[in-house]
Amino acid sequence: MAASAARDAGTGPRRRVLAIDDDTDMCWVLKSVLEGLGCVVTVAHCGRQALELLGGNSFDAVFVDLRLPDIEGIQLAEVIRSSQPRARITAISGYYSEDDPQIAEAIRAMTISGFLAKPFDIETVIAAAT
Amino acid sequence: MSMKLDYETFFHAINATIPSSFLIFDDKLRVLMANQNFLEKSCRNLNQTLGRHLHDVLPAAFRDIPLDQQLHKVMFSGDTLRRQRMTYRAPGVSTRFYSYSICPLKLHGNCSGAILVMDDITDFLCLSDKVREMQLHLGSVVESAADLIISTDSAGKILTWNAASEKATGYSAPDMRGKPLARLIDKPENTEVEAWFREISRAQQRRSAEWPMICADGNTIPVSWNLSRMTGINGEVTGAVVVGRNLLEQRALEAQVRQAEKLAALGRVIGGIAHEIRNPLGVSSGAAQLLKRRLGSPELLDECVDKIIGGIKRASLIVDSLLRFARPSRIRETEAVDMVQVLRNALMFASGESAIGTTIEWDVQAPPQSLHAEGVQNLLELVMINLITNAFQSMPNGGVLRIRLQSTGTELLIEIADTGSGIPEAYVSKVFDPFFTTWKDSRRSGLGLSVSHSIVLQHGGSIDLRPAEPHGTIFALRLPLAPANLAHHPAQPGARA
Numbered sequence: 066m067a068a069s070a071a072r073d074a075g076t077g078p079r080r081r082v083l084a085i086d087d088d089t090d091m092c093w094v095l096k097s098v099l100e101g102l103g104c105v106v107t108v109a110h111c112g113r114q115a116l117e118l119l120g121g122n123s124f125d126a127v128f129v130d131l132r133l134p135d136i137e138g139i140q141l142a143e144v145i146r147s148s149q150p151r152a153r154i155t156a157i158s159g160y161y162s163e164d165d166p167q168i169a170e171a172i173r174a175m176t177i178s179g180f181l182a183k184p185f186d187i188e189t190v191i192a193a194a195t
Numbered sequence: 196m197s198m199k200l201d202y203e204t205f206f207h208a209i210n211a212t213i214p215s216s217f218l219i220f221d222d223k224l225r226v227l228m229a230n231q232n233f234l235e236k237s238c239r240n241l242n243q244t245l246g247r248h249l250h251d252v253l254p255a256a257f258r259d260i261p262l263d264q265q266l267h268k269v270m271f272s273g274d275t276l277r278r279q280r281m282t283y284r285a286p287g288v289s290t291r292f293y294s295y296s297i298c299p300l301k302l303h304g305n306c307s308g309a310i311l312v313m314d315d316i317t318d319f320l321c322l323s324d325k326v327r328e329m330q331l332h333l334g335s336v337v338e339s340a341a342d343l344i345i346s347t348d349s350a351g352k353i354l355t356w357n358a359a360s361e362k363a364t365g366y367s368a369p370d371m372r373g374k375p376l377a378r379l380i381d382k383p384e385n386t387e388v389e390a391w392f393r394e395i396s397r398a399q400q401r402r403s404a405e406w407p408m409i410c411a412d413g414n415t416i417p418v419s420w421n422l423s424r425m426t427g428i429n430g431e432v433t434g435a436v437v438v439g440r441n442l443l444e445q446r447a448l449e450a451q452v453r454q455a456e457k458l459a460a461l462g463r464v465i466g467g468i469a470h471e472i473r474n475p476l477g478v479s480s481g482a483a484q485l486l487k488r489r490l491g492s493p494e495l496l497d498e499c500v501d502k503i504i505g506g507i508k509r510a511s512l513i514v515d516s517l518l519r520f521a522r523p524s525r526i527r528e529t530e531a532v533d534m535v536q537v538l539r540n541a542l543m544f545a546s547g548e549s550a551i552g553t554t555i556e557w558d559v560q561a562p563p564q565s566l567h568a569e570g571v572q573n574l575l576e577l578v579m580i581n582l583i584t585n586a587f588q589s590m591p592n593g594g595v596l597r598i599r600l601q602s603t604g605t606e607l608l609i610e611i612a613d614t615g616s617g618i619p620e621a622y623v624s625k626v627f628d629p630f631f632t633t634w635k636d637s638r639r640s641g642l643g644l645s646v647s648h649s650i651v652l653q654h655g656g657s658i659d660l661r662p663a664e665p666h667g668t669i670f671a672l673r674l675p676l677a678p679a680n681l682a683h684h685p686a687q688p689g690a691r692a
Contacts, residue, residue, distance in 0.1 A: 088478070089547055090506065093498075094478055097491060098485060101485075101491050134591060157477075159469060159470040159471075159473030160469060160473075184481070185480070185481070186484070187485065
């Protein structure tokens with residue numbers, strides 16, 4: 066199984082993941098999936114909280130919801146990209162779809178590394194985080 | 196002593212002063228007399244003129260006029276020839292126009308003669324050309340105007356009717372001339388037109404109004420009118436100028452804009468709904484996949500089941516509110532609904548929205564068994580879920596949610612207060628509008644409060660909001676009490692049909 070293979074492969078340093086979504090249940094899903102793989106998952110529910118967490122920490126992967134109560138997700142992704150140039154940033158949204166011009170442009174500009182439409186396959190979450 | 200007129204002096208005076216030129220001819224068309232003006236204009240003296248033939252004294256440029264024949268005819272018939280026109284065209288000189296008349300004269304010895312009187316009317320003609328040109332110009336302005344331009348007499352009868360008026364109404368100018376303007380205005384506004392004309396000399400000089408106009412096809416069109424009175428040189432009212440703007444196109448445009456706004460609102464709500472439904476779908480789907488893979492501890496797997504059920508419940512609540520919005524059916528069957536229980540259920544459903552650090556305070560002012568509303572349980576539950584969710588979302592950093600229940604004896608008063616940032620003044624009047632939401636808030640499609648509002652109205656209740664002190668918002672609901680809870684237990688079988 067791909068998931069257990071990924072978990073077994075995690076012999077190096079544990080990957081650090083930041084999940085940003087205003088939906089607490091959605092954060093719970095991301096956390097449950099990724100912690101099962103041995104990742105260290107930090108959760109933020111709004112842009113302000115995410116920016117505070119970004120200050121002193123570095124992340125290998127970031128999941129960012131595109132509609133947050135206090136900031137547009139793409140805008141937040143730009144800030145994250147500039148402070149964490151090596152992080153793999155994945156946008157998740159129930160509002161946009163992959164072929165929306167804004168998403169295509171953000172991928173082309175490498176602001177985000179990928180996009181996940183809700184509901185998603187947890188395999189793709191695993192692939193995006195590890 | 197009577198004065199006797201000296202005809203010779205009189206004749207010389209006229210000869211010397213009138214601005215016309217005249218010549219008197221005998222029957223051989225020889226000049227018997229020429230006046231001062233003629234001599235000056237033709238640069239001749241009397242000797243060069245008297246006794247000469249018509250053709251010798253008049254410039255060659257006049258020869259194309261059969262003056263000789265006309266003079267003979269007048270002498271023969273005795274009839275005066277009046278106001279003929281001749282043109283003087285000569286190289287190097289600007290064209291001049293003359294008006295002339297020939298009048299028969301009886302000469303000494305019963306001979307026939309005639310007097311030719313000529314007036315230079317060039318300047319007069321130029322002036323009238325200018326006037327005509329001006330009239331044409333004004334006329335074309337009126338005719339090419341997009342607005343209806345109508346002139347009337349002081350009684351309100353139509354004098355002129357421009358092309359735009361014809362186009363808008365289908366009535367031609369000849370159809371309308373002499374008809375009262377008021378007849379074109381639909382009832383009851385036509386009486387206002389009549390009244391304005393009745394009072395035209397006393398009334399205000401100008402009147403603006405929107406009156407519907409009746410067209411030839413029987414339809415009416417909305418027209419914005421401006422009536423101004425026209426006054427003569429002495430200030431007397433001579434009539435009115437009426438300018439009308441056909442609002443039909445403007446109205447069509449406004450309707451288009453409204454339609455576009457509606458579509459934009461629909462787009463917004465569809466986007467909001469997609470987001471609202473896909474979130475719980477994402478949660479349920481993620482939890483189900485975890486469950487299938489048996490990833491994690493048994494406790495986690497139990498939690499997965501809860502999340503799946505919770506997600507499905509959230510999604511179906513959204514569908515419920517959409518249907519409620521699409522089919523706002525009248526409430527037919529009601530029952531006594533325990534509002535304390537409804538609020539407890541709603542708190543449970545909405546709890547996912549409460550931030551860490553949120554506390555809930557109950558303030559129940561009566562025994563719970565007296566707090567039953569007459570209504571439909573699941574609808575009232577939806578209202579409470581919406582209001583509580585709204586309160587939780589307005590306190591993203593935690594706060595106090597205060598639920599207050601009170602009976603007035605006839606009504607149930609429920610207040611849901613939060614300690615959030617409050618609703619800006621400008622939004623207070625809009626929060627119950629369908630689709631109203633602020634972009635910052637991802638989880639509100641803008642339907643929740645409008646659906647709640649319509650449900651409460653359907654119950655015969657009311658919903659209001661006011662700012663809380665020191666900050667936050669209080670939503671206050673009034674619902675009818677269940678008959679058993681009413682203060683005087685009036686007999687109300689079947690209650691609210």
